[in-house]
Amino acid sequence: MSAPHRRMTLPLRIGTRGSALALTQTAMFVARARALCPALRSEDSVEVTPIRTSGDRHADKRLADIGGKGLFSKEIHEALADGRIDVAVHSLKDLETLLPEGIALAAVLPREDPRDVLILGPGLGKPNGGDPFAVLPQGAMIATGSVRRQAQLLARRPDLETTLIRGNVPTRLERIREGNAHATFLAMAGLKRLGLEKQADYVLPPEVMLPAAGQGIVGVTCRAADTELCDLLKNVEDPAATIAATAERALLAALDGSCRTPIGAFARVDAQGRVRLSGLVARADGTFLLRLEEVAPAAEAERLGLELGRALRADAPADLFA
Secondary structure, eight states: OOOOOOOOOSSEEEEEOOSHHHHHHHHHHHHHHHHHOGGGOSGGGEEEEEOOOHHHHTTTSOHHHHTOGGGGTHHHHHHHHTTSOSEEEEEGGGSOSSOOTTEEEEEEOOOOOOOEEEEEOTTOOOOOSSOGGGGSOTTOEEEOSOHHHHHHHHHHOTTOEEEOOOSOHHHHHHHHHTTSSSEEEEEHHHHHHTTOGGGOSEEEOTTTSOOOTTTTOEEEEEETTOHHHHHHHGGGOOHHHHHHHHHHHHHHHHHOOOTTSOEEEEEEEOTTSEEEEEEEEEOTTSSOEEEEEEEEEGGGHHHHHHHHHHHHHHHSOGGGGO
């Protein structure tokens, strides 16, 4: 049950996951909020509470097998709903499309580089133009926990094998550098925010690897009834990221795919104020992949996302969304 409406009080209690990346993103939010909101400029005006989520506790299993990406926010939403925290900071790509009743996505921060990167194991030379996957030997083992990345890779290289990898960014880097698999993928946004961007062996353009919806965007949630706080959080919202997030999350809503459905979505605003949205659905084994792209005025980002999602759904096999 949602907490009743109340005026904002200080300190502002902020919940987030306890990983280094989550805490770094929370520090970014605090710095931006303090710069734009005078009420939060004193040192004791905010209080950060790390929260261990179900997704963190089961890092040895695929998210699809234990309940989906909402497992990264379930306990955080519960802390919001019962009043233990006032605000939550999330990686938007890990935030479910339909939020629990009473919880609102109040703001999104400026988008970092949304592209995926290829991390290569020992003995593999870096790609030098052309097909970035050509450096992977026949039958190579690729570690990934993402069905989206797996599907796009196998559509290009059906000879490759995949194995599960999860955990925080440094753990994944260490496992690949130690030779536990030939390669893996990471998000450039996370590497940059952790100061690890030089670890990327090759940055994959969206034409090769379409990102996840919301990748590179930090989302901030609060109780919808806390209207004063919601209004304050609007001050930290980034307009371009808001347009992209609106289009990409609308596409997800229209597809209504499970965590087992490979889905990609990437929106960007051009110099003419139009939003260009690319969307993708696929089979996890890469045997089917459909990609569509449409353009609309930025003010129509939600309509664009819904229509492109419906078009993808109409042209894809029905069993993809079962």
